[in-house]
Amino acid sequence: MKHMLKIEMERALKGAAFKIALIIGMIIVTVQFVKVGLHNALNPLEFFEYGGLTLPYTVIYTWIGGSFNVYYTLYIRLLPIMVVLPYAATYYTDRRTGIIRNYYCRTKKINYLIAKFTAVFTTGGIVAVLPLLVNLLATAMLLPSMIWNNGSLDSANSMWSSIFFTHPYVYYLLYFILQFICGGLLATVSLMVSLWVNNTFIVLLFPVVLCEFLNAASSWIPYMKVRAIAPYRLFSM
Secondary structure (H helix, E strand, O other): OOOHHHHHHHHHHHHHHHHHHHHHHHHHOOOOOHHHHHHHHHHOOEEEEEEOOOEEOOOOOOOOHOOOOHHHHOOOOOOHHHHHHOOOOOOHHHHOHHHHHHHHHHHHHHOOOOOOOOHHHHHHHHOOOOOOHHHHHHHHHHOOOOOOOOOOOOOOOOOOOOHHHHHHHHHHHHHHHHHHHHHHHHHHHHHHHHOOOOOHHHHHHHHHHHHHHHHHHHHOOOOHHOOOOHHHHHHHO
């Protein structure tokens, strides 16, 4: 089991698709950091206004996950394809090329499946979280971490709001863990679909179609708890 897991993790982490997915995420967060983070850090006497108050720029409202903006919206919309790109289609390709028979001759089927699931889940989670973590750390190197209540959390009923206003980086850590899990699970959707679909593009695009369907369907329902299941809300901090 350990040997099979090692093989699958090496295939996943050393593959070109994993690197491409990370590069896509890193490009988005880097552009945001240059356009917004550096701009705010290089203009310390420049302030933004909210509700008639003049407030200094901080990490909390400058990094890519600090507010809804074009960069974060783009990141969230591309996330379904980013998490499946690294390794989610490899079960289908292993079956198509016949490599899976070589594995089954050397280990139990359950060992291969568990290793494949773990590798897909892990790569999906890493791709979902790592670019955001890099952006947060880079922004924190340049700006203070003061918190102003500028409406980033609408009310005390928002998830983990008490933690956000007392220990913001603990809040971010919890959300990174949640996003890692959600990104990993979303990647495994393609893994499950590949059991019945014989087309690589359908395997990779199914989570994207599923997420957009849920985003649209949830907007038609008047209940806020149901709307909260929309993927773009789930992935948004």
